[in-house]
Amino acid sequence: MKKTKAKIVAYDPxxxxxxxxxxxxxxxxxxxxxxxxxxxxxxxxxxxxxxDIVVSNDNVDGVTxxxxxxxxxxVGLLVLINTKLAKETVSEVVPHESVHVADGIFDYLGIVxxxxxxxxxxxxxxxxxxxxRISNYLINYTNKENNNGTDNEIWRISIEI
Numbered sequence: 001m002k003k004t005k006a007k008i009v010a011y012d013p014x015x016x017x018x019x020x021x022x023x024x025x026x027x028x029x030x031x032x033x034x035x036x037x038x039x040x041x042x043x044x045x046x047x048x049x050x051x052d053i054v055v056s057n058d059n060v061d062g063v064t065x066x067x068x069x070x071x072x073x074x075v076g077l078l079v080l081i082n083t084k085l086a087k088e089t090v091s092e093v094v095p096h097e098s099v100h101v102a103d104g105i106f107d108y109l110g111i112v113x114x115x116x117x118x119x120x121x122x123x124x125x126x127x128x129x130x131x132x133r134i135s136n137y138l139i140n141y142t143n144k145e146n147n148n149g150t151d152n153e154i155w156r157i158s159i160e161i
Contacts, residue, residue: 008034010076011133013126018105019076020130021067022137024083028055031078035067041108044068044075053078061085062093064100075108077101079134083141090138098130 008023008031018041023031036050043049044066053065060082067078079097081090102123106113114120 008078009133009137010074013129016105016109016126017075018108019069019074020101020133021076021078022134023078023080024141025055025060025063025080026083027080028053031067031080034071035065035069035078037078038066038068041066041075041077041104045108047073053080055080061089062097064097064104066104077104079130081134081138083138094131094134094138095127098127098134101130102126 008021008027011020011022013020021035031053035053036044036047037053038044038048038050045068047068050068053067055063062079062081065078065080066075068075077100079101081093081097085093103113105111105126106123111122113123
């Protein structure tokens, strides 16, 4: 049986001008064909110092990278999850990477994060939205739904926060 490739999914939060892209570590070659990687969101926005997306080793649980689509110039954050992890580890990786994404979006937009007492609901909602999208991606990936596409393809899904 031929193994199908996972696709990278683009989620548009609609209220922020930044995409969330989700894929698996196995998508790294495809990701490098689709995106340029950057150290910061400002670099991605200004197209300064582009490079390849690098995953340090096969044992990485997940990684979040500032990216810019080569084809469209859209800016976003790419989350790659290692699906070969134990299922128990995935439940820790999703919120971890979700915080990185929320931090990246807030830094990029200059939104000040507040603490619990000051009412950080906007931050909590964004982290929850990101975690939900990553979780839905992994559920679909695990169920082998939507995994029969071609390389170098981004699915675009628009879901409001």
